[in-house]
Amino acid sequence: NAGVMQNPRHLVRRRGQEARLRCSPVKGHSHVYWYRQLPEEGLKFMVYLQKENIIDESGMPKERFSAEFPKEGPSILRIQQVVRGDSAAYFCASSPGGGDTQYFGPGTRLTVL
Amino acid sequence: QKEVEQNSGPLSVPEGAIASLNCTYSDRGSQSFFWYRQYSGKSPELIMSIYSNGDKEDGRFTAQLNKASQYVSLLIRDSQPSDSATYLCAAPNAGGTSYGKLTFGQGTILTVHP
Secondary structure: OOOEEEOOOOOEOOOOOOOEEEEOOOOOOOOOEEEOOOOOOEEEEEEEEEEOEEEOOOOOOOOOOEEOOOOOOOEEEEEEOHHHHHOOOEEEEEEEEOOOOOOOOOOOEEEEO | OOOOOEEOOEEEEEEEOOEEEEEEEEOOOOOOOEEEEEEOOOOOOOEEOOOOEEEEOOOOOEEEEEEOOOEEEEEEEOOHHOOOOOEEEEEEEOOOOOOOEEEEOOOOOEEEEE
């Protein structure tokens, strides 16, 4: 069984560019979560989505960040006008239902030059 | 007070010893707890989940939950150098607004030396 897939695994952007991070959940999982891990810091929740719905975006910065999980295709975390402080590892997790065990993807390591 | 707090370590134990990792949480409404292991540069990997008071054993790992004391621990018996990693305690919806998101502790770095 394929686990959570994320791409790209590494992404380099210059300040002001856009970053798009993709996440395909475990087959059959309809709940997706995005977490961010800044260097030398812990994992922080960003957003929780179900198909076509944002359930909880309390951890998302108010500006420049957005997320979606369309009916077809992967979940996308989009960061507009990236700044150096956005450099981090971004992890996606999925679960079959809300509150179920979450399984993490390999992460996307974003570097902003 | 942090919602999920771990003894920050780092923790160093000799090979073959028992490693004890501790976690406390502030939200009495939390019903389930998870331990993840994260190797440097890798993603979190689920080790154990525990929902009921008491002990849950899986191989060399034992999770212990005490809801009255708001305390959860992970014991690793016969520690191996390959157990060297950061261990993350997590609770769903700890202090949050939705059912499902995980709140993580800051992690405990474990080193098992030969």
